Amino acid sequence: MPSVRPFFNVQDFLLFMPSIVQKLSQTPISKVKFDGKSVSLDYGGKRLSYAVVKRNTCFVGNWSRSSTEVYYDAHLNDPVEIESICIHEAVEKYVTEAFKLDVDTQSHRIAQAIEKRWFQKHRRSWAYYNKQVTKIWREHGSC
Ligand SMILES: [Zn+2]
Numbered sequence: 725m726p727s728v729r730p731f732f733n734v735q736d737f738l739l740f741m742p743s744i745v746q747k748l749s750q751t752p753i754s755k756v757k758f759d760g761k762s763v764s765l766d767y768g769g770k771r772l773s774y775a776v777v778k779r780n781t782c783f784v785g786n787w788s789r790s791s792t793e794v795y796y797d798a799h800l801n802d803p804v805e806i807e808s809i810c811i812h813e814a815v816e817k818y819v820t821e822a823f824k825l826d827v828d829t830q831s832h833r834i835a836q837a838i839e840k841r842w843f844q845k846h847r848r849s850w851a852y853y854n855k856q857v858t859k860i861w862r863e864h865g866s867c
Contacts, residue, residue: 744823744825744830745825745830745833745834748768748819748823748834749833749834749837749838750837751767751768751838752767752838752841753765753766753767753811753815753838753842754766756807756811756842758776758807758810758811760776760806761775761776762774762775762776763776763794763807763810763811763814764814765811765814767815767818767838770818770822772814772815772818773792774787774792774793774794774810774813774814774817775791775792775793775794776793776794776795776796776810777793777794777795777796778795778796778797778798779795779796779797779798780797780798780799780864781795781796781797781798782864783797783861784796784797784800784809784857784860784861785797785809785810785812785813786813787813787814787816787817788817794810794813794814794817795813796809796810796813797809797860797864799860799863799864800860802856804843804846804848805853805856805857808839808842808843808853809839809857811838811839811842812835812836812838812839813835815831815834815835815838815839816831816832816834816835819831819834819835
């Protein structure tokens with residue numbers, strides 16, 4: 725009998741997980757549509773589409789674990805920043821659910837890499853934006 729390696733062992737798992745984060749981070753988004761009530765975009769051969777809700781999120785942005793909603797914080801008012809947050813949350817929600825990733829160590833990193841490319845394409849300063857977001861989070865993030 726030929727010996728067959730198991731499909732998954734701990735070593736494979738540890739090697740595989742960083743590469744899926746890298747791969748998903750490099751996957752481009754396209755056909756972004758945002759109207760303040762919904763966000764949709766093409767990503768990795770899928771069309772993602774979520775309802776957008778403005779609320780006090782405690783995290784600048786967030787997404788529903790049980791429905792198809794993404795949230796942006798009520799203290800944000802720049803339309804490009806709001807769209808940017810919603811793209812981030814949409815990607816983060818999708819990769820968490822589709823690939824069973826950990827939000828803090830994996831999905832957030834993927835969402836941030838994709839969001840950063842989108843943001844810079846709009847000729848905006850990523851550093852300034854992150855300062856703004858950190859400021860909102862410091863002032864309102866502990867609700
Ligand atoms: Zn995130």
